[in-house]
Amino acid sequence: MAGFFFLFVKRSFSNPPRFLLSPKIPILCSSTSSLASSSQTLARAFKNVVGGGISGFPRVSVPRWLSSQSAAVPDLKTADGLTVDAIAAKNWPILGESESDWRSHAAAIAQSIQLIKKRMQWRKLIVRLDQMSAALNKPDLWDDPVSAGRISREHGELLSKMKEVNGYEQELLEHIDLMKLAREENDEELEWESMKALVSMRRNAKEKELEALLSGDHDSCSCFIEVQAGAGGTESMDWAAMVMNMYKSWAQRRGFVVTIVEEMPGEIAGIKRATIKVDGDYAFGYAKAEVGVHRLVRISPFDSGKRRHTSFAAVAVIPILGDGSTRYQIKESDLRIERFRASGAGGQHVNTTESAVRIVHIPTGISATCQNERSQHSNKASAMAVLQSRLDQLEMARQAQLNAEHTRSLTDISWGNQIRTYVLHPYRMVKDLRTNYEVSDPESVLGGDLDGFILNFLSYLLDKDEANV
Amino acid sequence: MTLRFPFTVRSPLPPVFASSLHRCLSIPSPSSSSSPTPLPSSDRRPPLFLRPPTFAASRSDLHDFRRWAESLALAAGPRISASDGGPDAALLRREIAWLVEDATVAAASESGVGEELRLRVELEELYRLWRARIEERRPFQYIVGCEHWRDLVLVVKEGVLIPRPETEMVVDLVAEVEGFEKGLWADLGTGSGAIAVGIGRMLQEGGRVFATDLSPVALEVARLNVERYELKDKIELRRGSWFEPLRDVEGKLTGLVSNPPYIPSSHVPGLQAEVGQHEPKLALDGGEEGMDHLLHLCEGSASALKSGGFFAFETNGDEQSEFIADLMSIKFGNFFHNIKLIPDFAGIQRFVTGFRR
Numbered sequence A: 001m002a003g004f005f006f007l008f009v010k011r012s013f014s015n016p017p018r019f020l021l022s023p024k025i026p027i028l029c030s031s032t033s034s035l036a037s038s039s040q041t042l043a044r045a046f047k048n049v050v051g052g053g054i055s056g057f058p059r060v061s062v063p064r065w066l067s068s069q070s071a072a073v074p075d076l077k078t079a080d081g082l083t084v085d086a087i088a089a090k091n092w093p094i095l096g097e098s099e100s101d102w103r104s105h106a107a108a109i110a111q112s113i114q115l116i117k118k119r120m121q122w123r124k125l126i127v128r129l130d131q132m133s134a135a136l137n138k139p140d141l142w143d144d145p146v147s148a149g150r151i152s153r154e155h156g157e158l159l160s161k162m163k164e165v166n167g168y169e170q171e172l173l174e175h176i177d178l179m180k181l182a183r184e185e186n187d188e189e190l191e192w193e194s195m196k197a198l199v200s201m202r203r204n205a206k207e208k209e210l211e212a213l214l215s216g217d218h219d220s221c222s223c224f225i226e227v228q229a230g231a232g233g234t235e236s237m238d239w240a241a242m243v244m245n246m247y248k249s250w251a252q253r254r255g256f257v258v259t260i261v262e263e264m265p266g267e268i269a270g271i272k273r274a275t276i277k278v279d280g281d282y283a284f285g286y287a288k289a290e291v292g293v294h295r296l297v298r299i300s301p302f303d304s305g306k307r308r309h310t311s312f313a314a315v316a317v318i319p320i321l322g323d324g325s326t327r328y329q330i331k332e333s334d335l336r337i338e339r340f341r342a343s344g345a346g347g348q349h350v351n352t353t354e355s356a357v358r359i360v361h362i363p364t365g366i367s368a369t370c371q372n373e374r375s376q377h378s379n380k381a382s383a384m385a386v387l388q389s390r391l392d393q394l395e396m397a398r399q400a401q402l403n404a405e406h407t408r409s410l411t412d413i414s415w416g417n418q419i420r421t422y423v424l425h426p427y428r429m430v431k432d433l434r435t436n437y438e439v440s441d442p443e444s445v446l447g448g449d450l451d452g453f454i455l456n457f458l459s460y461l462l463d464k465d466e467a468n469v
Numbered sequence B: 001m002t003l004r005f006p007f008t009v010r011s012p013l014p015p016v017f018a019s020s021l022h023r024c025l026s027i028p029s030p031s032s033s034s035s036p037t038p039l040p041s042s043d044r045r046p047p048l049f050l051r052p053p054t055f056a057a058s059r060s061d062l063h064d065f066r067r068w069a070e071s072l073a074l075a076a077g078p079r080i081s082a083s084d085g086g087p088d089a090a091l092l093r094r095e096i097a098w099l100v101e102d103a104t105v106a107a108a109s110e111s112g113v114g115e116e117l118r119l120r121v122e123l124e125e126l127y128r129l130w131r132a133r134i135e136e137r138r139p140f141q142y143i144v145g146c147e148h149w150r151d152l153v154l155v156v157k158e159g160v161l162i163p164r165p166e167t168e169m170v171v172d173l174v175a176e177v178e179g180f181e182k183g184l185w186a187d188l189g190t191g192s193g194a195i196a197v198g199i200g201r202m203l204q205e206g207g208r209v210f211a212t213d214l215s216p217v218a219l220e221v222a223r224l225n226v227e228r229y230e231l232k233d234k235i236e237l238r239r240g241s242w243f244e245p246l247r248d249v250e251g252k253l254t255g256l257v258s259n260p261p262y263i264p265s266s267h268v269p270g271l272q273a274e275v276g277q278h279e280p281k282l283a284l285d286g287g288e289e290g291m292d293h294l295l296h297l298c299e300g301s302a303s304a305l306k307s308g309g310f311f312a313f314e315t316n317g318d319e320q321s322e323f324i325a326d327l328m329s330i331k332f333g334n335f336f337h338n339i340k341l342i343p344d345f346a347g348i349q350r351f352v353t354g355f356r357r
C-alpha cells in the first residue's frame, strides 16, 4: 500500500499524473463531495508516506464536508458511470485473493460494502438523516437547546457513520478508475500498484463485513451447542454424534475452547443428546446460524441390507450471557465429608491403608468419592476436584437453561424446520435450504469446514432484515 | 488454685539420647544397641522409596511376584478381616500395587530399559516382605517404611506409631487459629513428627514448633522427617515426658496439640494384629480408662499456654471427648473457654479444642 502511494506521491511531486489534470476524469469535477473525498484519499496517502506531515508537497486543499448537504449520500460513480451497486449487479465471478483479476476484487469489495450497508440499514439511515437535516434547518431549532443539541449530535453521528461507508465506496471507485486508466495507458507499474491496492482493500472490506455480520445483541458471547438425535434409533444417534463432532472440529479450528457439558450416549452407537460449551469471542454470533434440523441421507452402516436411510438431528445454540463464568462457588458449610467404608473405633485402634473419602454437597445431593490415593488428605483433594467439576457442569446446565429463554431451545425446534441436507449417496452434496449455498464435499463440511455455510446464512439474514424495513 | 507442671523429676538428657537424636536411619550403626527396643536389621535401612535402584528384574519376574502376592492376599484376606477387622483382600491387593510402586523406578524412566526393570530391593526381598505382611501381619507402612499422610510422605519404622488418617485434621484445626503462622506451638508426643511437620510447613517467620516425645526411636524418625522437609529451623525436637522439656516456654505457647496414647489398657490385647503386635505400646496404652495422659495434658495446659492460647487433643472418641470437654469447661472453666468437640470424617467426636482465657 505504502509503496503504491509513494510512487503516486513522487509523481505528483515532480510531474503530476496526467489523470489528475485530465478533463477526461470527471471524478475530480463532478461534485464537490467526490472531490473532497478523493482529495481526502490523497491526503491520507501523503500521510501514509511521510508519517503525518505533508510539508513540502503541493497541498491539495480539502474542502469541508458540508453538513447541510443531505448529499451526505453523494452519487458516487466511476469515470464511466458505474456505481458500487452496479458493480455488484454485474455478478463478476469472485475468485481467490491471489488471482490477479481486478474485476473479481472489485466484485468482492462491492459485495462487502453492500453487506455493510444492509447491516446498517442504509435506507433507514438516509430517511433519518434527511429528517435530522430538516430539523436542523428549522429556524426555531435553538429555542429548545436540549433537543437541538440532541438532534445535532445524532445528525453528526449519523453523518460520520455514513461518511465512512461512502469513503470505502469512493476508494473502490477510484481504484477502478486508476486501474482502467493504467490499462488504457499501458502503464504496467500503475496497474500493478492498483491491483495491490484493490487486494488490500478487499481484505479490509472483508473484515469490516464480518464485524457488520456479527453485530447482533449477543453475537460476541460464548455459547452452548446442543444436538439431539431425531427419531430412527441408532441411525439418528450416529448422525447426531457426527453433527456434534462437526461442531467440535469447527469450534477448534476457529480457536474456540470446547468443553463437553453433558452427553447421553446411544445404546449401540452415537448420542441421544449432547451439549458442548464453546468459549470464545463471537462463538454465538457464528454458531446461531446452525440452529435447526440437519438431515442426512446415506447408505446406513447399521443396515445389513445396505439401504438408503434418512436421519435427523436437531441443533440448538444458546448464548452464555453475563461473565460466562461457570465455576460453581462451593460453600464449605454446604459440604459433608465422610470417611468411606469406615467402621469401628478408628484412631489409634486401627491400622489401615484405606482412607477413602466421600464428599457430599448437601444442597444438590451431588457427591464424589476417591479411594485411589494413599492419604486421606489426597483422597479428599481428588474427591473435591471431582465434586467441583460435577458442580461446574450443573452450573453450566443451569446457565444454559437460564439463557435458553433468549433463544430457541431444542424443544422449540420443530422437526419440520430443516435447514440443511447432507447427502452422501447416491451423489455427494451438502445444501443449505435457507440460502441454497451448497458444497459437493460432505467430508470437509462434516470435518468442520462450516464457515461458508455460516457466513452465507448471516448475510442472508441481513437481506431478510432489510426486506423487512 | 494454681496449676503447676505435673511432674516432679527433671533430669538432663542422658548422653545416649542426645547422640541418638543425631543419628540417621540411613547410616547403619552397630552401636545402636543403646536404643531401648532392639530393631530388626532391616530397619536400619531407609524406606523403600528412598533406596537406590540397584537391583534388576524382568517384567515377567515382577508379574510373577504380583500373581503370587495376590493369590496370598485372596487366600488370607477374608480370614484376616474376619478375625480382628484387619485388611480384606481388596485392600491387600491395593497394598501390593503400592509396594511395587515404591520398590520400582517410576514408569517414565523405565522406558528404554525394555524388559528389565530397576528395583530398589532384591526380588527375593520383595517376596519376604509380602510374606511378612500376610503371615506376621506386619503393617504395610513398616514394610515400605513410609506413610502417606496429608500431602506428606513420612518415614516410619518399627518403634514409632504410624500416623492415622484422622490425625490429619489436627493440622487443619491449627490452621484455623488466627495468627498461628507466627506462633510458638508444641506437639506433645510427636511420634514420627507428623503433626509437627504439618504445622511447620505452614509457619512463617518467627513461627516455631516444639515437638516432644519420650521415645528416642520416635525422635530419631521425627528428625528424619523434619530434615526431609527442610524444617530444622522451624521445628525443635525435645525429649522428655509431656511438659517436662518445655519449662523454658511455660506460659508462652500460642498453641498446644497432642495425640497422646488413649487406648484403655484392657483393650490393648484385643487390638488388630497390625497394631497390637507391631506398634509400640508406649504410643497406644492410655492406662485403665485410656485417659491417663489426656488428663495429665489437661492439667498442664493452663500453665503452658499463654493467654488466648489454643489447644487441640485427639481422643479415643465420643465418651472420652465429652469427658475431656467437660473437664476443661467445668473443672478448669476458669482457665479455658470456647471448648468444642470436633468429629472426624467417620462422624466420631474425635477432637477437643479450646482456648486459654
Ligand SMILES: C[S@@+](CC[C@H](N)C(=O)[O-])C[C@H]1O[C@@H](n2cnc3c(N)ncnc32)[C@H](O)[C@@H]1O
Pocket: A348, B161, B162, B163, B164, B167, B188, B189, B190, B191, B192, B193, B194, B195, B212, B213, B214, B215, B218, B240, B241, B242, B258, B259, B260, B261, B262, B282, B283, B284
Ligand atoms: C498415639 S502416638 C502419636 C504420635 C504422633 N503424634 C501421631 O499423631 O502420629 C503417642 C506418642 O506419645 C508418645 N508418648 C507416650 N508417653 C509419653 C510421655 N510420657 N511423654 C511424651 N511422649 C509420650 C509416644 O512415644 C508416641 O509417640
